Amino acid sequence: MARLKVENAWVEFPVRLTRNISAGISRTGGRIDFERSVVTALQDISFELREGDRLGLMGHNGAGKSTMLRLLAGAYPPCRGRVTSVGRISTLFNTMPGLSMDGTGRENLITCGLQLGLSRRSILAKMDEIIEFAELGDYIDLPVRIYSAGMLTRLGFSIATSVDPEILLLDEGLATGDAQFAQKAEHKLHDLIARSSILVIASHSESLLANMCNRCVLLEHGRILSDGPAQSMIESYRASVVESARADDAEALHRAYVLATDMARRGERPPLDLEEQGLRYALTVAPDDAGMLQRYVSVLIAQNKAVDAELEARMILTVLDKDPSRTELVDRLRTILAGSPVLSSAIHHRAITATAPAPVVDD
Structure with a gap:
């Protein structure tokens, strides 16, 4: 009967550090130990899998998912702790x-x-x-x-x-x-x-993990933050991504985009809070995409969130660039200009130009 057990396992890589590298934890990856010149990729990992278990490894890029797979495969021997297995391992x-x-x-x-x-x-x-x-x-x-x-x-x-x-x-x-x-x-x-008999899969895809796994562990900087049933872990992970994205964490914004896109690709509707953060990331890549701007505004409204004048003006301008005949949007832009002195200079200039009366042409 297949079995896989990890007991207090650590994986460390010796590295040559320069003086301008500070010890501690970076945004991604494991802990950098300047004094010992090592990077701790995994620390104090413990769990056990038995026949029928389907384990998903979750976490941001650099959280330790790939290192964990290689630890289980025997490619990286633990410098502390141990890994024992019964059954043929295939990678x-x-x-x-x-x-x-x-x-x-x-x-x-x-x-x-x-x-x-x-x-x-x-x-x-x-x-x-x-x-x-x-x-x-x-x-x-x-x-x-x-x-x-x-x-x-x-x-x-x-x-x-x-x-x-x-x-x-x-x-x-x-x-x-x-x-x-x-x-x-x-x-x-x-x-x-x-x-x-036993599956361990590393993935960013919520749908994939939900469909394939009965258990997940969430990794961060080489440590297991939580371990539990797949669905509850997925929901917890999603909430942590949204929270970090709201704080303008660049990695979390990208993760929100990946999660929301993956759900949409599989025919599922992403939760509004996740979609909001995913759209925020997408708009940094394509800031003048009319469809995404309109969707972003509708997602904010659906959550009863205020839409600031700058965002609404940007959305209207991108639509008018393609269809300047939308007189109702021109009128709305005039209202925004009359009541909002806080528009950025670039948007303000574009709005003035878009709402200027058409020149009269003499016969």
Whole structure:
């Protein structure tokens, strides 16, 4: 029976620090220890997984999710504490598991399969199935250096997902190739997950974690902040992202955008407070996007929040740039100009120009 146990594990990396680096915790990553010249990537990690567990790793970029996966895989031995496991561990961190550019596709099937822990007999038994899934035709016997990027991904993904895992460690960033191959690859991946006894997946996607996991841990600066049922952890994480984004934390604003976009892509409506913060980030990238400005204003109104004159004027101006015939918006802009002396000079100038009477042309 598969089992994975982590007891008070620490992962530290020795580094060479210059004098202008201060000790402590940065916005991302682990703790920097100037005196010992190490970065503590994970500290005092403890949890246990048994057969049937599906664990999601949550947290901002640099929180320690990828390091945690590599600790569980044995790639990073703990400098303190220990990790014990029962069952075969399979890792899917990328779709290029040791590909040799000089070898043929068929030769790479064997060498990469061996690297993933498969026996030669098992590889040969799966060979035809893997080749058929990769859809490479006669190219399977040609050097992979002549493959396109899409062909390389197809080959790598086909090899990486040929394992029979008991404990599966999965990074959300696993590539699945072009759009035509993506749906087929997604089914393959879900089948692989279903066959695993224990799953640990690192992801930013709320929907993915909610659908795949029964438990989540939230990491921050290499520590476990909380551990619990997936849905409650997701809601807690979302609330923390929104709170930090409201305080103008740049990383949190981006995370809010990623979470809201992911939900919308999957056909779910993001909560208004999350969508608001996601739109704030999006408008820093495309400040004159009329559709996003209108949506942002509507989200504020739906939450009974005031819409300041500067924002409303920006929204109206972006609409008028495309459709200057909207006389009701011109009238509203005149009202804003009459009652709001706090517009920025750039918006004020644009508003004056947009509301100026049309010149009279003499016959």
